[in-house]
Amino acid sequence: MGFRIMINEYIDQIIQGDCLEVMQNIPGNSVDITFADPPFNLNKKYNGYEDNKEFNIYLEWCKQWIYEMVRITKPTGSIFVHNIPKWLTYYASFLNETAYFKHWIAWDAPTAPMGKSLQPSLYGILYYVKDLRKSKFYEIRYPHKRCRKCGYLLKDYGGKKASLHPFGPLVSDVWTDIHRIKHNKYRDEHPCQLPVHLLERVILMSTDENDIVLDPFVGTGTTVIAAKRLSRRFVGIDIDEKYVNITKNKVSRESSISKVADVWISFYLNEILTIRDKDWMKLAPYFLISENIKNIDFEKIKFDRQSRLIENEEYKVLPTYRKKATNSK
Ligand SMILES: C[S@@+](CC[C@H](N)C(=O)[O-])C[C@H]1O[C@@H](n2cnc3c(N)ncnc32)[C@H](O)[C@@H]1O
DSSP states (O other): OOOOOOOGGTTTEEEOOOHHHHHSSSOOTEEEEEEEEEOOSSSSSSSSOBBBOHHHHHHHHHHHHHHHHHEEEEEEEEEEEEEEEEHHHHHHHHHHHHHHHEEEEEEEEOOOOOOSSOOOEEEEEEEEEEOTTTTOOOOOEEEOBBBBBOOSSSSSOGGGGGGOOSSOBBBOOOOOOOOOOOGGGGGGGTTTTTOOHHHHHHHHHHTTTOOOOEEETTTTHHHHHHHHHTOHHHHHHHOOOOOOHHHHHHHHHHSSOOOEEEEEOOTTTTEEEEEEEEEEEHHGEEEEEEEGGGGTOOOOOOEOTTTTOOOOSOOOHHHHHHHHHHOOO
């Protein structure tokens, strides 16, 4: 193999090319996380790519780019691969040879019924690390699930309500709160675009500000947009010129603004969807939280970017949280 390009030359770039060739030019241990959402070999109608490789050829190809992903990821880094369970069973065996299993994240994202099968709803994100002791990981939280009409908690926490986290539970390895992009007005001309807040969750969980995120199948840019919003550096690769141009255009219009105070968070439709557990004390002053914890049953805490520690008759920041939040300033 010829000489390798220093990763700095690729930073914050969207590269048009075959991801295998591009990754083979990148030195080992040089990016913080790699995330791949490859074609699923389901005969999807991409702009140029033919999504119908022969079974073994598809798998052999996948093995090659998976090995490249692991090679270029730093020892502190993580490798994520999104696909349907059928292919992930093979991917796991490839990854087990060169990296360490951390999670198989189940993403509940129902699609249209296909007939003569169960309706596909389970998508997976394999989460592997290069070194189990060195890898970065941050616990993350999402808002309590509530009835849309009455606002009540959907889960019955019984007598444990007083110890509930005001924001919401820790995220498990089953993600049911992130929906596919349904409306065409939010989609680009691409058959399989992922939602940005899915990638924001992955990035918040596994990286720090300025870390490098590489996506070898960037499509119309979901991963790099999430990275830029969260002030991470990025490298996006796609074989299709049209998708590369759409991504470049979109990324140039983005800025690193997904933040409250000095804390990076993920928003969806003006609501906070994912936070890091360790950041809660800094975020708490930006929420109006019912003084009576029992009200958590039916009162959602209210995010108000402007309202730091404003108290009125109805809402107060819970005393314990307020105290710690103020002290941590
Ligand atoms: C499932 S899509 C990725 C969608 C992306 N996650 C998004 O949210 O927009 C797979 C992408 O892989 C690209 N692709 C196919 N073969 C490739 C290759 N050898 N190298 C780089 N990209 C490739 C396709 O053009 C397509 O955009």
